[in-house]
Amino acid sequence: MSSNQHSNELTIDQGVVLAPVLTGASHEVSVVLVPERARFSLRVKPSNLKALSEASELDLPEKIGASTLASSTKILCLGPDERLVVSDVTSGGTLRRMFAELSSQISFSYADISHRNVAFEISGARAVKLLNTGCPLDLCLRAFPVGKCTRTVFEHAEITLLREGEYRFYVELWRSFAPYFVRLLEKAVKSR
Amino acid sequence: MILIRCPYCDEQRPEVEFVYAGEAHISRPQNPNLLSDDEWAEYLFIRKNARGVHYERWVHAHGCARYFNAARNTVTDKILMTYKTGEPKPSVEEIAEAAK
Numbered sequence: 001m002s003s004n005q006h007s008n009e010l011t012i013d014q015g016v017v018l019a020p021v022l023t024g025a026s027h028e029v030s031v032v033l034v035p036e037r038a039r040f041s042l043r044v045k046p047s048n049l050k051a052l053s054e055a056s057e058l059d060l061p062e063k064i065g066a067s068t069l070a071s072s073t074k075i076l077c078l079g080p081d082e083r084l085v086v087s088d089v090t091s092g093g094t095l096r097r098m099f100a101e102l103s104s105q106i107s108f109s110y111a112d113i114s115h116r117n118v119a120f121e122i123s124g125a126r127a128v129k130l131l132n133t134g135c136p137l138d139l140c141l142r143a144f145p146v147g148k149c150t151r152t153v154f155e156h157a158e159i160t161l162l163r164e165g166e167y168r169f170y171v172e173l174w175r176s177f178a179p180y181f182v183r184l185l186e187k188a189v190k191s192r
Numbered sequence: 193m194i195l196i197r198c199p200y201c202d203e204q205r206p207e208v209e210f211v212y213a214g215e216a217h218i219s220r221p222q223n224p225n226l227l228s229d230d231e232w233a234e235y236l237f238i239r240k241n242a243r244g245v246h247y248e249r250w251v252h253a254h255g256c257a258r259y260f261n262a263a264r265n266t267v268t269d270k271i272l273m274t275y276k277t278g279e280p281k282p283s284v285e286e287i288a289e290a291a292k
Contacts, residue, residue: 064200064201064202064256065201065203078256078257079200079255079256079257079258080200080256080258082256082257136193136206136208136209137205137206150201150255151254151255151256151257152205152209152254152255153208153209153254158254
């Protein structure tokens with residue numbers, strides 16, 4: 001990828017077709033493919049976190065599993081030095097330029113992973129049950145409150161899970177795993 | 193399913209998120225050139241294979257992606273305690289205390 005010629009118009013085929021059974025045929029659970037997003041994997045040592053947080057004016061979460069949401073930008077803390085930044089495509093360009101500028105002053109790394117992942121929004125009263133058909137985590141509100149995020153697994157696919165509401169989850173995974181993930185969800189919804 | 197406590201996430205997490213990574217507290221010789229073949233082979237291949245408490249590395253591969261150490265009883269397969277990379281090897285008493 002050329003370093004200085006970034007277009008804000010990233011358009012890719014996300015490669016996923018959702019069956020009607022997932023997209024709201026039932027009121028209890030629905031799965032929606034999130035349109036294209038700009039994504040960055042941000043690696044910064046805990047000692048530089050505050051400086052980066054201030055300089056970028058992004059509210060970078062400190063604790064593993066914490067997330068912040070500002071306008072359209074979600075920031076998920078996945079590891080001690082790892083944050084996932086997800087924003088809409090237009091702000092993606094601004095973020096990219098800002099990270100490039102700041103990287104000369106503060107020691108951190110950022111990688112554009114916009115096209116690596118696709119995201120789904122899973123919502124409805126049975127969302128937890130649906131996720132738990134493949135995800136071994138305890139997703140009750142006490143163990144997994146609103147705002148908590150983590151990397152985990154869904155059957156054999158690695159997913160990043162964020163709880164956005166009591167009955168609403170945001171799931172990211174590698175694009176190549178998406179058809180597998182969708183087929184499993186489909187099967188789970190049908191066979192309940 | 194076994195639950196393993198990740199010292200970085202500070203949570204009990206399902207075993208399927210983790211990958212085993214061999215015996216812990218084995219440091220690479222400072223100057224391999226000075227070692228005989230036997231000493232080098234010892235470093236590379238010879239492991240304790242303990243019966244009882246075993247110090248071992250794990251990685252929270254599908255989680256925070258960090259390596260950490262665990263003390264596990266190889267007879268009961270019970271993970272007695274986990275601790276961050278770089279922390280000193282806990283004594284038997286400390287392990288017994290943590291496993292309570």
